[in-house]
Amino acid sequence: MKVDFLLIGQGLAGTILSYRLLEAGYKVHLIDDAHPSSSSKVAAGLYNPVTGRKLGKTWLADILFDEIEPFYKEMEGFLKQKILHPIGIYRPFISFEEQNEWLAKSADEQYTGFIEKVITGPQFPGVRDDLGGLLLKKSGYVDIKSLLKAYRSWVKKQGMLTEVRFLPGHLKRNPEGTWQYGQLEAKNLVFTNGVQAKDSSFFNWLPFTPVKGEILTVRQEFHSREIVNRGVFRIDMGNGLGKVGATYDNQNVDLIPTDSGKREILEKLGQLIPAKVIEVTDQQVGIRPATIDRKPMLGKHPSEENVYIFGGLGAKGVSLAPYFSKNMVEFLVRGEELQKEVNINRFFKYI
Incomplete structure (x- = not known):
């Protein structure tokens, strides 16, 4: 079987990137053994524009959050499976200072798109919110387990999935430059298997911090x-x-x-x-699959031709994957630059 892209791993990263590549008209195949360590299979799937102890706007929220709901709605239509649950997130205040800070921010244009309401007194029965809290919009969760299961069933029916454990030692380079894995021949190899990418000599130098x-x-x-x-x-x-x-x-x-x-x-x-x-x-x-700087890892191997990685999405994979999968496809098929904060060339010093 000859394909354009062989993806290693069908977690959230492999699922979404392969879908994008198929959309772009490329032949794709996935290798996945349903490894139990995959965080995708147990993750709650939250997408939350305001995070952390100090309630800060999440990195690149203005770019990322415009992509999230339209993309997962598209996936719902494609898979005929309910996966997207847009729901407000309520974050109780822990001090008057925090309450006052968000009353001020609620009038700031950079936050108004994410704030449904600033509440200044207890309003949610059963929740400890004596000082009120912040009710967010453009938030919710994705049922990742249902997404992966439905997509796996679809690619399996199309003959696009090999359900085996990927063994790096079985990968061979053909004389013409393609990659051979058993009966599969691929022009390009993309590691989308989270922290397991470190098991390959190609990316064992990347500073994952699982x-x-x-x-x-x-x-x-x-x-x-x-x-x-x-x-x-x-x-x-x-x-x-x-x-x-x-x-x-x-x-x-x-x-x-x-x-x-x-x-x-x-x-x-x-x-x-x-x-x-x-x-x-x-x-x-x-x-x-967290990383040392808490940013995704995207890009091309520094010396091996046609070997790539799309991973390191960490705890915010649901928010990051729609936008950066598009960025990755543009890089793979049109040679457009990756955003510098996520390009693995920032780690070439570790080799």
């Missing part, structure tokens, strides 16, 4: 139309269930659920939403 994250599903007598987010997020799943997370552990990067992770999430949830947790129905673990 982060373990744990997420709980809890049964609780609480319901909210909004995502509540402060210290932890809580997404209402209906029927008394909520998805809550997440932990951040860059020391013990394994796939083992921990009691300490569960306790941490439940303690922070209790500080935010005091309603009793009746039951923890699920606890999931994923490894985020």
Whole structure:
């Protein structure tokens, strides 16, 4: 089988980039073994324009957030699968200073597109919000698990997916310059397999800083139309269930659920939403493909022809992937420049 692009990994990065390449008219094939460490398979899929302890506008929000909902709506139509959930995010204030700061910002043009309302007193029953909070728009979550499952089914039916573990040692360079992997012959090779890209000699020098994250599903007598987010997020799943997370552990990067992770999430949830947790129905673990500077890793190998990477999307993959997948396709097929903050040439000093 001859293809234009062979993508290694069908997580969020591989799914969205391959879709973009197919849209552009190229022949694509994916190799993926459904590795359990993929953060895409357990991630909550939030897209949130105001993040962090200091409630700052997320990096490139004005560019990224115009792409998010139109793109995932397009994917819904293509896959005939509900995946996009546009929902407001409510972030309670923790001080009068923070409240006053956001009252001022609500009149600032650079923030007005993301602020639904600044609330100055308790308004959300069941939430600790004595000082009110910030209600955001252009926010919500993407059901990544459903997206990946539906897309996997589609590419499998088209004969575009090989379900095996990728073994770098089995990759060969043909005399004419193409890449051979078993019966597959590809003009271009793109690593879209997150931190596993480090298992290849091509990209073992890239400074990934993988982060373990744990997420709980809890049964609780609480319901909210909004995502509540402060210290932890809580997404209402209906029927008394909520998805809550997440932990951040860059020391013990394994796939083992921990009691300490569960306790941490439940303690922070209790500080935010005091309603009793009746039951923890699920606890999931994923490894985020974070990077040393918290920016994605896109670009071409410094010496090997036709070898590329599209990864390092980290915890904000849902927000980053629509825009940067388009940027990557323009780079791959038209030679247009990548945004310098994400180009892997910033790490050539590590080789």
